[in-house]
Amino acid sequence: MELTRRQLIQATAAGPxxxxxxNDRIQVGIIGCGARSHELMKALMLxxxxxxxxxxxxxxxxxERAAERTKGSPAADWKSxxxxxxxxxxxxxxxxxxxxxxxxxxLRAGKDVYCEKPLTYTAEEGLEIIRTAKxxxxxxxxxxxxxxxxxxxxAREMIRGGKLGKITMIRAAYNRNTxxxxxxxxxxxxxxxxxxxxxxxxxxAKKRPFSLxxxxxxxxxxxxxxxxATDLFVHLCTTIHYLMDAKMPARxxxxxxxxxxxESRDVPDTLNAILEYPxxxxxxxxxxxxxxxxxxxxxxxxxxxxxxxxxxPAIRYEPENAVEDNRWIVESWPSRLExxxxxxxxxxxxxxxxxxxxxxxxxxxxxxxxxxxxxxSHFGNWLNALRTRKAFWxxxxxxxxxxxxxxxxxxxxxxKRLVEWDFQAENIxxx
Ligand SMILES: NC(=O)c1ccc[n+]([C@@H]2O[C@H](COP(=O)([O-])OP(=O)(O)OC[C@H]3O[C@@H](n4cnc5c(N)ncnc54)[C@H](O)[C@@H]3O)[C@@H](O)[C@H]2O)c1
Numbered sequence: 305m306e307l308t309r310r311q312l313i314q315a316t317a318a319g320p321x322x323x324x325x326x327n328d329r330i331q332v333g334i335i336g337c338g339a340r341s342h343e344l345m346k347a348l349m350l351x352x353x354x355x356x357x358x359x360x361x362x363x364x365x366x367x368e369r370a371a372e373r374t375k376g377s378p379a380a381d382w383k384s385x386x387x388x389x390x391x392x393x394x395x396x397x398x399x400x401x402x403x404x405x406x407x408x409x410x411l412r413a414g415k416d417v418y419c420e421k422p423l424t425y426t427a428e429e430g431l432e433i434i435r436t437a438k439x440x441x442x443x444x445x446x447x448x449x450x451x452x453x454x455x456x457x458x459a460r461e462m463i464r465g466g467k468l469g470k471i472t473m474i475r476a477a478y479n480r481n482t483x484x485x486x487x488x489x490x491x492x493x494x495x496x497x498x499x500x501x502x503x504x505x506x507x508x509a510k511k512r513p514f515s516l517x518x519x520x521x522x523x524x525x526x527x528x529x530x531x532x533a534t535d536l537f538v539h540l541c542t543t544i545h546y547l548m549d550a551k552m553p554a555r556x557x558x559x560x561x562x563x564x565x566x567e568s569r570d571v572p573d574t575l576n577a578i579l580e581y582p583x584x585x586x587x588x589x590x591x592x593x594x595x596x597x598x599x600x601x602x603x604x605x606x607x608x609x610x611x612x613x614x615x616x617p618a619i620r621y622e623p624e625n626a627v628e629d630n631r632w633i634v635e636s637w638p639s640r641l642e643x644x645x646x647x648x649x650x651x652x653x654x655x656x657x658x659x660x661x662x663x664x665x666x667x668x669x670x671x672x673x674x675x676x677x678x679x680x681s682h683f684g685n686w687l688n689a690l691r692t693r694k695a696f697w698x699x700x701x702x703x704x705x706x707x708x709x710x711x712x713x714x715x716x717x718x719x720k721r722l723v724e725w726d727f728q729a730e731n732i733x734x735x
Contacts, residue, residue, distance in 0.1 A: 329355040330690055333385035333415075335406050336398035337361040337370035339489070340420060344395055344447075345374055347679040353687050354393075358385050362504040363519070365492050381504060382406060386413040393690060396420060397447075401509045401528040404429040411440045418686050420447040421542070422534040423703035427711045427732050430704030434730075437700040445686045445696055446703030448542035452685050452696075453678030458671050459605070459614050460547045462621060468607025469624070471548065474587045476540040476603040478532070481596040486565050486573060487523040487535075491516050517568070524569030531571025532560070532591045533710035536601075540589055541579075541709040543603065543614075546697060552705050552725045553579035553587070556712040564594050577713045589713070622668040628654045701730075708732065 332354050334341060338361065348354055359370040360379040367378045379385045385394060386409055393416040396406045403419055410417050411433075423446045424430045437444045450456050463471065480486060495516050502514045509527045512518060522528040523535055544550065556579050560572030573593040580586050602615040613620045630651075634642045645651060652659040685696040712723045712732055724733040 329353055330392045330687065331355055331357045331390050333357065333379070333388065333391040333394045334359040334370060334374075334376070335382045335385060335394055335396045335410075336402070337366040338363075338397060341366075341395070341397035342369070342373065343679060344397055344418075344420075344683075345370060347677070348395065348683050349374060350680055351683055351687055353691075354683075358388060358391060360385055362501040363492070363495065364499045365494060382409075386410055386415065391415060393417065393443075399505070399522045399528045400530070400534060401425045401522075402507050404433060405508060407433050407444065408436045411436045411442045411444070414440070414442070416443040416690050418445050418447060418683070419703070421703070422530070422538040422707035422710055423700070424707045424711070425528075425530070425534075427704075427708045430700070430708060431731060434700045434704055441693075443686075443689045443693070443695050444700040444703065445682075445689060446542075446698045446700075446706070447682065448539045448698060448703075448706065449678040449682035450539060450543050451546045451678075451698055452682035453673060454675065454681075455614065455619050455671070455673040456543055456547065456678075459612050459619050462612060462619075463547055463605065463607075464549075467610055467621065468605060468612060469609030470584070471605050471607040472585050473606040474544055474548075474585060474603065475606070476544065476587065476589050476601075477598070478536040478540070478591040478601045479596045479598055480593050480600060485596070485600075486568070486593040487521055488565070488568055489520055491520045495520065521568070524565075524571060526570055529571065530710050530714050531569075532573075532575045532593075533558075533577070533713040534707065536591055537575070537577065537589050537713060538706050538710045540603070541587075542698065542702070542706040544587060545702065545706060547605070548581070548583060548585065550581050550583045550585075552581075552727065553709060553712070554582050554725055554727075555580045556709070556716050556723045556725075558713040558716040560714075560717040572717065575713070575717070577716070579709060579712075618673070619671045620668060621670075627660065630655060704730070 330353060334345060334356060337359050345356060348356060356374040356376040358379045359367060359374060359376045360382055361367045371378050385391060394410045396403060396417060396419040398406055400422055404424055407417050407419050423433060497514055500519050505519050518525055529535060556577060558577035560575040562572050563574055565573050575591050577589040578586060602613065605612040608624065610621055610623045634645045654660055689696050715732065716723045726733040
């Protein structure tokens, strides 16, 4: 979403970035200048406290576009960005199989980090990142930007204020029915072995013959991605943990199938998961790439006193209006007992339409996110953390946990079993 000039002025007048003087700008290097990265660069460039000075990518066309967009200079590769002493911090938007290496090497090179979600490709990687962040004292923020948005913060406030009563069930989904929604992105016409550095793309992944499909549609392959779980469910889990003040599900059970897009991938296009949290609620996550009649994405927080439906950009709150009604039960009793039942004052107050009090004011409420887009605000929180040296909520630990939920889902699908979390080890329980 493009920000208007007015939104920018409002934001910079009030936002944390305002604290940086023009000559005191944080120098930022970009590792990976793909589709998401260009959105990130646009949002970061609106913060006067930061300046993008160097950019790198494994495909030449994207370095060219990033340099044009930011006026930053192209770097040969990510190692030259990390070796550049003038760079304070890096934004990492490479494919998922690279995140751990890029994050850890950046921290060791003394840089603060903004890393796109999912923080990890395996759960073990998260523990290594958390350790390195502690050792180096550098900031890590993960890029599920929704938690910095107005809508999620409003929902969080409502939940914490008790407006929903006790929440025992949450439903969340991502549904799509297009090739682009199923990650079959167009490949740039000049892409070839001379414009795409295949070795640089593959990095720590299993070695394969050169493939433009793998290079540009890496989400479809388990060598680089965990598919729907790490790409989409990770956003859902981040939000649920933030809104519910929850750590991790104790148990996860999931099923996934590839029904339709079989020629293009080795990950499921339909995924259903159940996550059980010790904080006292259960989550249903679901996604299909074969129908989008319901909203593309959204959440329902179901509480004893009300429901929040959280979509983009609106929140809808509906109070619960459930009333007791035992008529069909007592109508099977002897007539005199039925009549007696309705003489009871408690029953009159609770069950009879003519005598019961209206349960709640039944009007719902709607809240629409106005103003700033979440990615812009998420960078505001990052820059604030860099200045105050206090990480925002979505740090290495919380990034690790959200990604680990996705890894638990995939493990359950792969091994057709219930997967448990070891809260002491902050890792998936070994069987
Ligand atoms: N927060 C969000 O809403 C959101 C949205 C989309 C993507 N993402 C995340 O952003 C990341 C990038 O996704 P994308 O959609 O932009 O993919 P993409 O394929 O468009 O971009 C990845 C880029 O990284 C480059 N690259 C690969 N290996 C590299 C290396 N070793 N060094 C430097 N560059 C390298 C590729 O050439 C490519 O241009 C992923 O982790 C994805 O999950 C987040």
